[in-house]
Amino acid sequence: xxxxxHAAIELRGLTRHFGERTALREVSVEVPAxxxxxxxxxxxxxxxxxxxxLATLLRPHAGVAALFGEELPRRGWAxxxxxxxxxxxxxxxxxxxxxxxxxxxxxLHAVEPERVEEVLAAVGMARRGEDPVRSLSRxxxxxxxxxxxxxxxxxxxxxxEPRANLDPGASALIExxxxxxxxxxxxxxxxxxxxxxxxxxxxxxxxxxxxEYVGPPDxxxxTALREVxx
Amino acid sequence: MNPHTRHLRGLxxxxxxxxxxxLALVFFYAPLDVNQGFVQKIFYVHVxxxxxxxxxxxxxxxFAIGYLRTGRRVWDMRSYCAIHMALIFSIGGIxxxxxWAKASWGHWWVWSEPTLVSYLIVILLxxxxxxxxxxxxxxxxxxxxxxxxxxxxxxxxxxxxxxxxLSTAFVHPRVLNLEGGALPGSMKLVFYISLLGIALLFxxxxxxxxxxxxxxxxxxxxxxxxxxxxxxxxxxxxxxxS
Amino acid sequence: MxxxxxxxxxxxxxELRTLETVPAMALFAVTxxxxxxxxxxxSSLSGQLAAGVLTATLLFAAMLAINRLFVAxxxxxxxxAFLLAPVDRTAMLVAKATTLFIFLAVLEVIAVPAFALLxxxxxxxxxxxxLVLILALTNLAFAVxxxxxxxxxxxxxxxxxxxxxxxLPLMIPALIATARGLGPLLTVHGSGAPPGKWLAVxxxxxxxxxxxxxxxxxxxxxx
Numbered sequence: 001x002x003x004x005x006h007a008a009i010e011l012r013g014l015t016r017h018f019g020e021r022t023a024l025r026e027v028s029v030e031v032p033a034x035x036x037x038x039x040x041x042x043x044x045x046x047x048x049x050x051x052x053x054l055a056t057l058l059r060p061h062a063g064v065a066a067l068f069g070e071e072l073p074r075r076g077w078a079x080x081x082x083x084x085x086x087x088x089x090x091x092x093x094x095x096x097x098x099x100x101x102x103x104x105x106x107x108l109h110a111v112e113p114e115r116v117e118e119v120l121a122a123v124g125m126a127r128r129g130e131d132p133v134r135s136l137s138r139x140x141x142x143x144x145x146x147x148x149x150x151x152x153x154x155x156x157x158x159x160x161e162p163r164a165n166l167d168p169g170a171s172a173l174i175e176x177x178x179x180x181x182x183x184x185x186x187x188x189x190x191x192x193x194x195x196x197x198x199x200x201x202x203x204x205x206x207x208x209x210x211x212e213y214v215g216p217p218d219x220x221x222x223t224a225l226r227e228v229x230x
Numbered sequence: 231m232n233p234h235t236r237h238l239r240g241l242x243x244x245x246x247x248x249x250x251x252x253l254a255l256v257f258f259y260a261p262l263d264v265n266q267g268f269v270q271k272i273f274y275v276h277v278x279x280x281x282x283x284x285x286x287x288x289x290x291x292x293f294a295i296g297y298l299r300t301g302r303r304v305w306d307m308r309s310y311c312a313i314h315m316a317l318i319f320s321i322g323g324i325x326x327x328x329x330w331a332k333a334s335w336g337h338w339w340v341w342s343e344p345t346l347v348s349y350l351i352v353i354l355l356x357x358x359x360x361x362x363x364x365x366x367x368x369x370x371x372x373x374x375x376x377x378x379x380x381x382x383x384x385x386x387x388x389x390x391x392x393x394x395x396l397s398t399a400f401v402h403p404r405v406l407n408l409e410g411g412a413l414p415g416s417m418k419l420v421f422y423i424s425l426l427g428i429a430l431l432f433x434x435x436x437x438x439x440x441x442x443x444x445x446x447x448x449x450x451x452x453x454x455x456x457x458x459x460x461x462x463x464x465x466x467x468x469x470x471x472s
Numbered sequence: 473m474x475x476x477x478x479x480x481x482x483x484x485x486x487e488l489r490t491l492e493t494v495p496a497m498a499l500f501a502v503t504x505x506x507x508x509x510x511x512x513x514x515s516s517l518s519g520q521l522a523a524g525v526l527t528a529t530l531l532f533a534a535m536l537a538i539n540r541l542f543v544a545x546x547x548x549x550x551x552x553a554f555l556l557a558p559v560d561r562t563a564m565l566v567a568k569a570t571t572l573f574i575f576l577a578v579l580e581v582i583a584v585p586a587f588a589l590l591x592x593x594x595x596x597x598x599x600x601x602x603l604v605l606i607l608a609l610t611n612l613a614f615a616v617x618x619x620x621x622x623x624x625x626x627x628x629x630x631x632x633x634x635x636x637x638x639x640l641p642l643m644i645p646a647l648i649a650t651a652r653g654l655g656p657l658l659t660v661h662g663s664g665a666p667p668g669k670w671l672a673v674x675x676x677x678x679x680x681x682x683x684x685x686x687x688x689x690x691x692x693x694x695x
Contacts, residue, residue: 019369019472020454020465057555058695073694081558091549091556093482095489100482107478108557132489148553298691355641362638365628371695375624378688379638382620385684386642393645393673397652 006069008033008156008185009054013063016049023049025210026063031202033068033155036186038200038217040193040228046209047189048087051158054187055085067156081109084154086162086178090145094134098125098144101133102151109152119147124173138165146174150182157186163195193225238437245434248427252420260420269333272326274421278428279323280349284387286316286432287356291384294377306373307471309380311439313359315432320353341398348394352387359383363469373471443470475559479567484574486544493540494578497533501583504529505590516593523654526587530580530607531614531640531647537575538618539635541568542626555693565619565689572615580607592658599657602666606653609674613646616681623692649673 009031016024024046031037039047052058053065056076065072067079085091092101102116120126123143133141142165149157157178163171175181180199190196197203197217205213205220205228212228213220256274263270290313297305327346332338341347362379366372454462465472487493508525509515517525545551554564584603588596618639625635653670 019367020459052695055552055556057552077558080556083556085552085556087552089549089552091553093486093544093548093550095486095544096482100485104478104482105553105557107481108475108554108559110474110558298688351641351644355638358634358637358641361630362624362628362634365630365634367629371627374691374694375627378620378691379624381688382642382684385680386645389677389680390645393648393677396669396673397648 006066007031008035008068009037009187010064010066010069014050014053014060014065015062016046016053016058017061018049023209024053024206025208027204027206027209027211028063029202029204029211029214031185031187033185034183035201036180036188036199037202037204038193038196039187039189039204039206040196040225041189041206041212042229044208045206045228047206048160049209050206051085051087051160051187051189054156055083055158056080079156081152082155084149084152084157084178084184086145086149086158087160088164090133090141091148092133092141092144095132097130097132098136098147099129101144102147105148105151111152115151119151119177120144122173122177123147124170139167139170142166143170143174146178150177155184157182157184159186159188161190162188193229238434238441241430241434241437245427245430248423248430252424252427255420255423260417261414266334269330272330272333274424275428276323276326276330277421278425279319279326280345281425282428282432283316283319283323284349284352285429286312286319286436287352287387288384290316291380291382294380294384297373297377298381303373303471306377307440307443309377310363310471311436311443313356313380313383314439315436317353317356317359318435319428319432320349320356324349324353344391344395344398347398348391351390351394352383355383355386360469364467367467369472447472473563475557475563476566476570479554479564480570483567483571487571487575493537494575497536497575497579498582500536501529501533501579502586502590504532505583505587509591514591517591517658518593519659520651520655522587522592522658523651525591526584526658527610527647527651527654529587530576530583530610531643533579533583534572534576534614534618535636535639537572537579538614538622538639539625539632541572541619541622546626551693561690561693562686564693565623565685568622569615569619569685572618573611576611576614577608580611593660595660596658602657603654606650606657606666606671606674609671609678610646610650612678613674613681614643616678616685617642617646620681620685620689620692623689627692645677646674649677 007030009029011030012028014024014027015022027046027050029037039050041047049058053060053072054067056072056079059073068082070076070078092098096104099116099120102120103113105111106113106116117126120129123146125140125143125147128136128140133144136144146162159178162174162178166174178184178186188196188200197220200217203213203215203217203220204211205224207228213224252274256271260271260274262268290309293305293309293312296302297309324346327349328338331340331343331346359376359379363372363376366375450462505525508529512521512525545554555561584607621635621639621642624638625631628634649670653666653674657666
């Protein structure tokens with residue numbers, strides 16, 4: 001069986017604790033390849049924990065989490081290079097330039113150096129590539145972070161507030177890279193449920209770590225949505 | 231049923247009997263040392279304490295390997311309790327060693343005695359075990375990092391001894407030492423019984439500590455289940471496994 | 473191997489950009505020599521005293537680098553970025569230990585001549601090869617243990633305190649071997665040959681700690 005015949009993401013009864021606190025409780029969802037999953041919920045609902053587990057950075061305590069048919073955390077190494085993570089933290093060294101940062105990531109991911117220029121140009125940062133990251137504005141840092149996340153041509157994008165700090169122009173610029181048009185499997189979290197719902201094929205609403213709703217976006221009623229954020 | 235309370239009664243009785251017997255033998259049977267007199271009898275406390283506590287540290291490291299391999303919290307608990315007890319025994323060991331040094335060499339502290347010096351360094355290292363645990367909040371990470379520390383520390387015990395031993399140009403001529411085998415037969419017998427007594431004491435206290443800690447965790451778990459997660463006060467920061 | 477070089481290169485580049493660690497270590501070491509001059513009230517040291525002052529100073533200066541070794545990884549997402557890459561996690565250990573080794577070597581290039589100038593008696597030229605040999609083994613011990621300790625300490629709340637209190641006892645055997653090995657070298661009219669016994673102890677300590685670090689390091693990275 002080729003890995004492509006599996007769902008891109010398969011979660012069954014996924015549970016994760018932090019000490020006595022349960023951050024995720026029995027979360028189950030299946031995302032087919034190429035689809036977009038929007039994860040909704042208040043701060044502390046478990047969105048970031050879910051993203052970190054999917055990024056292989058955090059191990060699940062119970063249940064199954066599989067990416068492309070590879071079960072985490074045991075087979076994490078098999079999928080690691082296929083995940084692009086764009087989180088709150090840009091994962092860039094402030095004292096290195098954008099280009100140096102990307103070159104470092106390119107070496108770690110064994111990506112050819114030309115790809116660095118390609119992604120820098122794609123996010124419109126080619127001219128500021130020699131500036132240290134600490135001197136860039138927040139929107140620019142976010143653009144470099146996007147470049148970093150797609151540098152190694154991931155098959156799965158994990159996007160935590162991907163358009164934070166971006167002006168409409170920059171938003172449009174990165175759209176083909178991480179938006180629907182990219183054709184990649186995506187998991188998106190957002191404080192703004194409207195925009196996330198608009199581009200989602202599937203919605204997972206979390207409340208205190210438990211699943212409040214999972215299904216197509218039009219199945220989530222206005223009241224249910226308010227409930228999630230209440 | 232708490233698994234740590236099994237055999238606890240038998241172990242406690244065996245410990246009490248052995249320690250009593252050892253003390254009786256030390257005071258009434260073991261011969262007075264010709265050079266050092268009565269104070270030499272602290273040897274029967276000091277050396278077993280030192281040996282048992284060093285073994286305790288190494289044991290803590292071995293349990294820590296168990297934790298790293300299996301990820302089961304019971305190994306973390308074992309490792310923690312072994313090191314905790316070993317620390318307590320070490321304090322007794324170093325104080326009794328100091329008294330013995332004063333009595334036989336006239337100084338509370340002698341740098342020329344490699345066993346004592348390397349013992350102090352090991353204590354200084356393992357004294358950081360609790361602060362390390364205390365400053366890591368997430369219990370899982372706390373257990374993992376403490377286990378790594380315990381493994382490194384256990385390997386450090388013999389290495390450190392070799393280095394300190396080599397650095398001591400001369401070793402005090404000792405009337406009694408373990409390596410020399412210069413112990414008269416009656417002293418040897420008493421010594422081994424004392425060693426057994428202290429080892430049993432270590433095992434008993436460690437088991438009690440594990441039983442108490444496991445019980446506390448279990449009680450807390452039940453309370454949370456019965457009263458709800460929010461009704462039980464959140465755990466404060468703790469160095470102990472939880 | 474490629475990943476190790478990538479991390480190493482990045483670390484050296486970061487140090488070149490910020491010049492945060494090595495200059496501070498060098499400055500610290502020279503200041504400590506001045507402090508020892510006044511503390512001991514001697515204008516020239518030789519033999520074991522000189523060896524002890526030099527070794528202790530290098531050890532304390534090394535602690536400065538050890539405290540900072542993983543701070544950028546922790547605070548700027550370097551750990552996550554590294555863990556997201558499909559590379560062997562040991563690469564981080566090897567790269568960081570090499571970084572620390574290089575930092576210490578650069579420190580010694582500055583601090584040892586400063587020591588010779590400020591505190592050592594003249595005429596120790598024949599000691600240089602032995603000194604280089606011993607310090608290379610010492611750096612290896614400091615680098616391996618330092619990396620391990622730093623990786624532990626960086627995840628604690630009181631990392632500036634936890635690092636030294638764990639690190640210093642662990643380094644005492646290396647300190648003993650270095651100081652005793654250097655003693656005869658820094659004696660005027662000494663043999664100039666390092667004592668084989670202490671080279672062997674240092675080598676053994678390096679080897680055991682390297683194996684140990686290799687075995688346990690992965691556990692410090694996962695979450």
